[in-house]
Amino acid sequence: MAAKYVILPCNGLDKEAGCLARELALKMAAATGSEIICPVLYQTAPSRYASLLQEGSLVVIDGCATRCASRIAANNNLKIYRKITMAEEAKKRDYNPGPDWRVGAGAAAFVEDVWRSWQPVFMEAEAGRVPGENAGLFAGPLEYAIHRHDKFIFRVPLAGFYFNENDCWVQVEGNRGRVGISDYLQQNLSDITFVTPPDPGTEVEQFGEMGTIESAKAVYELVSPVTGRVVAVNEAILEAPELINENPYEKGWIAELELTNFEADREFLLDGQRYMEVLKEKVADFNAGK
Amino acid sequence: MNEEGKLSIGLISCSGEACPGGTISRLATQKVLRSIRPGYHFVTICLPLFMAGGEEERNFARDYPTITIDGCEKCCALKATEALSGPVSGKVVVTDLVAGERLGEGTLATRELTTEQKAMVDQVAAAILEQVDKINREG
Numbered sequence: 036m037a038a039k040y041v042i043l044p045c046n047g048l049d050k051e052a053g054c055l056a057r058e059l060a061l062k063m064a065a066a067t068g069s070e071i072i073c074p075v076l077y078q079t080a081p082s083r084y085a086s087l088l089q090e091g092s093l094v095v096i097d098g099c100a101t102r103c104a105s106r107i108a109a110n111n112n113l114k115i116y117r118k119i120t121m122a123e124e125a126k127k128r129d130y131n132p133g134p135d136w137r138v139g140a141g142a143a144a145f146v147e148d149v150w151r152s153w154q155p156v157f158m159e160a161e162a163g164r165v166p167g168e169n170a171g172l173f174a175g176p177l178e179y180a181i182h183r184h185d186k187f188i189f190r191v192p193l194a195g196f197y198f199n200e201n202d203c204w205v206q207v208e209g210n211r212g213r214v215g216i217s218d219y220l221q222q223n224l225s226d227i228t229f230v231t232p233p234d235p236g237t238e239v240e241q242f243g244e245m246g247t248i249e250s251a252k253a254v255y256e257l258v259s260p261v262t263g264r265v266v267a268v269n270e271a272i273l274e275a276p277e278l279i280n281e282n283p284y285e286k287g288w289i290a291e292l293e294l295t296n297f298e299a300d301r302e303f304l305l306d307g308q309r310y311m312e313v314l315k316e317k318v319a320d321f322n323a324g325k
Numbered sequence: 326m327n328e329e330g331k332l333s334i335g336l337i338s339c340s341g342e343a344c345p346g347g348t349i350s351r352l353a354t355q356k357v358l359r360s361i362r363p364g365y366h367f368v369t370i371c372l373p374l375f376m377a378g379g380e381e382e383r384n385f386a387r388d389y390p391t392i393t394i395d396g397c398e399k400c401c402a403l404k405a406t407e408a409l410s411g412p413v414s415g416k417v418v419v420t421d422l423v424a425g426e427r428l429g430e431g432t433l434a435t436r437e438l439t440t441e442q443k444a445m446v447d448q449v450a451a452a453i454l455e456q457v458d459k460i461n462r463e464g
Binding site: 044045046047048049050053057060071072073074075076078079080083101103104106107110135136 | 338339340341342343347351354355358369370371372373374376377378379399401402404405
């Protein structure tokens with residue numbers, strides 16, 4: 036059976052973070068039956084891994100901030116499904132990887148903890164991530180307001196969507212909310228190359244971070260319009276981030292949340308018509324060079 | 326020479342995921358780094374970074390004596406170093422020292438080494454130190 040995931044770790048030998056990346060790769064490979072790509076052999080003989088990369092989703096594990104594994108993937112135009120950076124995982128856990136290769140006393144427990152937090156993402160059954168579970172719940176916008184400026188056309192749904200001034204939206208159905216970014220933002224970012232959605236189970240605060248979007252121009256931190264617990268992410272955009280460019284309000288949604296405070300959150304949100312006014316100002320300011 | 330007057334020697338080890346010899350070379354390199362050799366200052370060079378464009382790493386391998394440690398006959402570390410920095414001062418290939426069938430197949434986790442594999446690590450580390458002595462003899 037083909038491996039579901041293909042792991043490209045940095046494997047660095049000269050910093051502890053690199054050694055930890057390798058340890059996590061081994062752990063994940065053993066738990067998920069994934070295959071590991073040797074970053075060095077991949078550089079010298081890429082064809083060796085061609086079929087493997089076609090069959091499985093690519094998970095990149097970087098050690099330190101140099102992010103060599105990501106660099107290798109980018110240099111070879113590989114489509115990344117998920118990125119894990121050990122230096123960032125260490126920061127979250129207050130673990131300090133050393134500057135050289137020596138693996139610290141708490142390394143095994145640290146790697147175990149990192150894997151425990153990522154395991155649900157890769158073991159879908161455990162996380163209850165059923166793609167399309169609520170497919171019928173969120174209908175696409177029925178009507179858009181349109182703002183034209185030169186050759187650009189910006190769309191804003193008129194009903195059922197709420198926006199924050201950071202250009203993120205939420206579509207609400209009962210106690211569920213689907214979140215994403217506006218047409219204005221996706222056009223500003225240009226071609227989106229990678230999305231890091233929040234992990235299922237994450238508790239998100241209104242105006243708190245809910246992942247990042249990377250494009251050729253910038254890395255954009257998503258600002259949640261609502262408070263709640265992430266119950267699903269849009270698997271399709273992990274494989275095809277360009278869906279956000281194509282259709283940010285429907286196919287390009289990012290995550291689904293169980294809302295915990297929507298009545299209060301709504302006071303700080305804009306409906307479609309009010310957001311359209313904000314959007315017009317932003318377009319005018321942008322063109323005035325402000 | 327470094328600031329302490331010791332001879333700086335670069336060690337470029339195979340990163341080791343494609344064969345068990347990679348893990349042996351990785352551990353042997355770390356063992357040499359831990360060894361106390363008066364007069365020497367060992368420096369590891371991160372091979373993925375070296376290949377991904379690390380200029381400092383490439384310059385070091387160009388300016389200082391460097392030993393490559395490879396897990397198998399593909400010799401990724403040796404080939405990359407020669408291509409990007411120039412000739413090496415010494416080379417060690419695990420499969421030249423240990424028969425391939427004794428190494429086994431697949432990925433080898435560092436914590437799961439058998440007694441025999443640990444002995445292989447010592448054997449490879451000794452071979453690296455032989456190369457160090459050779460560099461010293463040849464100046």
